[in-house]
Amino acid sequence: MTPSPSERLGAGTPRLSLNRWTFRTTPLQEFLEVTAANGIDAVGLWRQDVAEVGLEALRRRVDDAGLRVSSLCRGGFLTAAAEADRTAALEDNHRAIDEAAALGAATLVLVVGGVDREDKDLIGARSRVTEAVTALAPYAEERGVTLSIEPLHPMFAADRAVVSTLDQALDIAEASGSPAAGVVVDTYHVWWDPCLERAIQRAAASDRLFSYQVCDWNLPLAAEPLHSRGYMGDGYIDFPSITAMIKEAGYTGDIEVEIFNEDVWATPADDSAKTIAERFTQLVLPSA
Amino acid sequence: MTPSPSERLGAGTPRLSLNRWTFRTTPLQEFLEVTAANGIDAVGLWRQDVAEVGLEALRRRVDDAGLRVSSLCRGGFLTAAAEADRTAALEDNHRAIDEAAALGAATLVLVVGGVDREDKDLIGARSRVTEAVTALAPYAEERGVTLSIEPLHPMFAADRAVVSTLDQALDIAEASGSPAAGVVVDTYHVWWDPCLERAIQRAAASDRLFSYQVCDWNLPLAAEPLHSRGYMGDGYIDFPSITAMIKEAGYTGDIEVEIFNEDVWATPADDSAKTIAERFTQLVLPSA
Numbered sequence: 001m002t003p004s005p006s007e008r009l010g011a012g013t014p015r016l017s018l019n020r021w022t023f024r025t026t027p028l029q030e031f032l033e034v035t036a037a038n039g040i041d042a043v044g045l046w047r048q049d050v051a052e053v054g055l056e057a058l059r060r061r062v063d064d065a066g067l068r069v070s071s072l073c074r075g076g077f078l079t080a081a082a083e084a085d086r087t088a089a090l091e092d093n094h095r096a097i098d099e100a101a102a103l104g105a106a107t108l109v110l111v112v113g114g115v116d117r118e119d120k121d122l123i124g125a126r127s128r129v130t131e132a133v134t135a136l137a138p139y140a141e142e143r144g145v146t147l148s149i150e151p152l153h154p155m156f157a158a159d160r161a162v163v164s165t166l167d168q169a170l171d172i173a174e175a176s177g178s179p180a181a182g183v184v185v186d187t188y189h190v191w192w193d194p195c196l197e198r199a200i201q202r203a204a205a206s207d208r209l210f211s212y213q214v215c216d217w218n219l220p221l222a223a224e225p226l227h228s229r230g231y232m233g234d235g236y237i238d239f240p241s242i243t244a245m246i247k248e249a250g251y252t253g254d255i256e257v258e259i260f261n262e263d264v265w266a267t268p269a270d271d272s273a274k275t276i277a278e279r280f281t282q283l284v285l286p287s288a
Numbered sequence: 289m290t291p292s293p294s295e296r297l298g299a300g301t302p303r304l305s306l307n308r309w310t311f312r313t314t315p316l317q318e319f320l321e322v323t324a325a326n327g328i329d330a331v332g333l334w335r336q337d338v339a340e341v342g343l344e345a346l347r348r349r350v351d352d353a354g355l356r357v358s359s360l361c362r363g364g365f366l367t368a369a370a371e372a373d374r375t376a377a378l379e380d381n382h383r384a385i386d387e388a389a390a391l392g393a394a395t396l397v398l399v400v401g402g403v404d405r406e407d408k409d410l411i412g413a414r415s416r417v418t419e420a421v422t423a424l425a426p427y428a429e430e431r432g433v434t435l436s437i438e439p440l441h442p443m444f445a446a447d448r449a450v451v452s453t454l455d456q457a458l459d460i461a462e463a464s465g466s467p468a469a470g471v472v473v474d475t476y477h478v479w480w481d482p483c484l485e486r487a488i489q490r491a492a493a494s495d496r497l498f499s500y501q502v503c504d505w506n507l508p509l510a511a512e513p514l515h516s517r518g519y520m521g522d523g524y525i526d527f528p529s530i531t532a533m534i535k536e537a538g539y540t541g542d543i544e545v546e547i548f549n550e551d552v553w554a555t556p557a558d559d560s561a562k563t564i565a566e567r568f569t570q571l572v573l574p575s576a
Binding site for chain 2: 120167191193194217225235238
């Protein structure tokens with residue numbers, strides 16, 4: 001017999017991970033405690049958390065709360081053309097990889113960076129990303145860290161990520177020649193992609209599907225379009241359908257809920273965690 | 289010797305067409321006169337113009353101003369599932385095709401419609417578009433009208449167009465089996481697409497590249513993201529590069545400037561027309 005949602009919640013919500021940024025207005029320690037208290041076993045952390053309390057202390061707090069780290073956000077920003085900027089970016093990514101290793105994070109998420117408004121050279125920016133990921137992957141591999149290249153929604157192609165589709169991210173991962181380079185599927189960024197199912201299968205076939213993140217596509221778009229992410233069920237995304245593709249691909253890892261949304265940030269953390277667990281149990285878990 | 293921009297402007301600006309919606313705050317007659325007075329030979333019209341003055345009167349005014357009609361916007365909205373809605377949409381598109389024929393418009397632009405928030409069935413919505421275009425194409429063909437399926441930026445996939453890429457639009461056009469079904473390339477919607485160059489070549493190879501529309505991608509996004517379109521040169525799009533792909537594909541038709549932008553709408557029409565002609569001459573025409 002299928003357990004009811006409340007029975008499931010009582011026993012914890014398997015595979016659910018709460019991304020730290022969903023609770024950015026909540027103090028770190030409270031975030032970890034709310035997560036654990038709601039029977040959720042994993043969190044996605046940010047480098048800002050490392051900066052705030054230090055790497056050792058962060059690791060200890062997460063351990064003390066009995067949590068796994070499903071991902072660390074974020075490395076990347078690899079599109080700069082000037083040599084000094086490129087070198088600085090690679091060094092910063094080395095530190096991010098070290099942090100992911102120290103936290104035992106399942107993967108490091110890479111947001112690759114935007115296009116230079118002066119040269120507008122989208123194709124050049126993309127090839128610099130490929131070069132940089134190829135350079136970073138062996139460093140990650142040696143430390144047991146995987147790199148999840150994140151295709152961002154095309155509305156961020158100019159200013160945040162010149163990688164807009166899962167196929168593009170896979171092209172870059174494969175070009176690196178390293179098994180440590182792969183992709184994250186974030187529903188907000190890729191739900192619209194007509195090639196999504198095929199690309200997820202492709203990621204699975206090359207063992208490069210490292211992370212699955214969920215949230216809804218809310219309309220009207222928020223004034224800051226990054227913040228139009230919503231609770232699953234509040235927008236237009238068909239979670240059972242996309243989650244079934246991910247399952248089909250053999251993904252068995254944590255599923256992170258990452259919501260940037262002013263209303264969510266204004267909600268008490270425990271209420272948000274409960275809403276997320278409910279929606280996850282209704283819309284994601286049955287197909288996962 | 290290459291003529292200077294001012295010499296070019298003095299002799300008119302070849303291939304430039306002004307889309308009516310770039311001047312939506314300008315009365316229709318003034319829009320036509322400003323266009324002609326600036327040495328511009330073509331306009332893209334909207335069905336709202338037909339509704340305002342009537343089909344015969346609109347045709348006469350355009351003829352009297354000595355202008356061509358490079359496109360009529362817009363048919364489409366073909367994703368409804370209910371039979372009555374589908375029938376109504378097809379009938380409305382028959383009227384749009386008749387209007388395009390009567391205006392001698394080079395093509396009718398189709399914005400295909402969004403996804404139903406209740407069923408969230410993106411794939412179903414897309415297949416209804418294919419069926420509808422297949423049903424409409426013979427009607428258009430008999431009247432000498434071409435249908436330009438418009439891929440809209442993925443940020444409009446939920447509410448305006450479930451066709452987000454040029455390849456998708458071409459899949460639909462080809463599936464119709466009619467030479468009257470093709471595509472429009474609008475830089476705002478497709479500039480980010482990693483498959484753009486190949487898709488433009490594909491459109492050319494099957495004689496389905498019917499229209500080219502230009503405007504820039506401005507940031508930060510306007511509160512209404514449709515209105516973030518800017519004068520060429522104000523944003524992030526590499527017009528020489530994309531225009532060269534269009535030329536390579538053998539496109540020799542009009543190039544429409546379609547800008548939805550509150551600041552442009554607040555500018556006197558003659559000033560806007562001059563800015564557009566200058567930017568077009570600097571950034572588009574040399575590669576066209």
